[in-house]
Amino acid sequence: MDSKILLQKKLGFTDFKPGQREIVEDVGKKRDVVALLPTGGGKSLCYQLSGYLLEGPVLIVSPLLSLMEDQVQQMKSMGEKSVIAINSFLSFQEKEKLLHADFSRYKFIFISPEMLQVKRWLSKLQALPIGLFVVDEAHCVSQWGHDFRTDYLKLGDVRDKLGKPPCLALTATATDSVLLDIKKYLHLERAFEHIYSIDRPNIAYKVEHIGSNREKRERLHDLVKLFRGPGIIYFSSRTKAEQICQYLEEQGVERIAFYHAGLPQEQRILIQQQFLLGQLDVICCTSAFGMGINKSDVRYVIHYHQPTQLESYVQEIGRAGRDGGKSIAVLLKSDEDIMLPQLIIDQELPDHIFVSTVLTEMVSRWNEVKSLTDEMLTDLELRFPASETHWRYLAYQLSTFTAKNGPLSVMNLELCVSFLQKQIQARTSAKQEKLRFFHNWTLEADCRRRGILAYFGEVPGSPIRNCCDYCGIVMEEYSIHEEKRKSITGDAPSWKQLLAKLLVQED
């Protein structure tokens, strides 16, 4: 069936967004595809429609449970009943039942990379003629795979074990090196690329250099009062997100809440829902908030702290203006908290002393070690306290090492320690480089948009109005008062606007 007729019949859309048709048609020809579509570009439609064009079930690897549940709900409400998500939301009984059920009745199967490492589920899936292997938010392979969620790096092996079905990798932010990682770790030797510009012309970029943290707090308050909402404020610290939220509340800001991964699940869902439904205007949050938030009318994103890399920044500000409406992103930068991103990078991976002590201990205890088993881990964890992430990283790197050099023993202990040290060093310095680039971007006396686009290997198109603080932004246009004024006087520009246009100045 023609993809356009299918689009109308199955999903009720009359037209494709840019790129969607090309992607769907390539996937329909059983090609491997890497697709980079800007946020709000309609990525889920790509795999849904491709799924209907291909025989066999579609396996969708998704990074977040909430994202999976959302997609399942959405598809079910569209009338697609043969959808299931395999994750920890299922009860023990449900999982048992499912393991013995006939899977062929499911057309769309959502799963996490972690679940794909569980043998029972993998062999269940291996029995199916998977028609398409989808990796949603594929930048996670590169962004999380190397340390935080190493199961992302094993997806290529999983795909091989499933008979190497065609693969569709979807993302909204990918530099060349991220694209390389995606292709490497998903085993995409000859992928067709559909790369669309990450530029979001309706978002103005602004960096403000602030002297001290007290000033920053006050400036934030001014901006929140000034801007038309809803808006998101990003922090790199949970306590700061809470404190500043409280401060803003005390200053009279209403319909505001904080959000971070330390909150109980129910509360997180509640706040997300309230924000989506328009019951909250401002969210003070960490990077936990955002992925999978389908709110189209976010008008501003303010960063109280800068992330560690420009990729994350672009992702986070990309949550503004998905409806195409005028939006603004402001980064508040003070020299006082320059250490924070540096520290986050340093803590991400285990240090050299930890690695060498633990590996030495392992050899002396078990002589020959093929991999870090759960029993060993419970034993070691007690005496060598470290985060779960550090242990998983160690386990992953150890398995990489032993696959090449045989089991860990006295013979190759030194080699293994230096192997790990090199891995850690390479990863850390790559991250430091990214941080340095981001830092320089904030200091640059040049168009912000050009800088971002250059980082992603793009060149800017024709100049746009309200581009960035370098090219000029009429701040008034983002103000809540502007909206009120418009509704009274119509669209005629004010003398201030006219003057501002003539002078092209900011503030």
Add this chain to the structure above:
DNA sequence: CGACCTGCAGGTAGCTGCAGGTCGGTGCGCTACT
């Protein structure tokens, strides 16, 4: 590493100054507990 908080001494009312401690992001699945 450094901002920020807490506790304490000094000496009698609310403050200063200093030492010492704490904190600094992202998620999955699982198990044991309520």
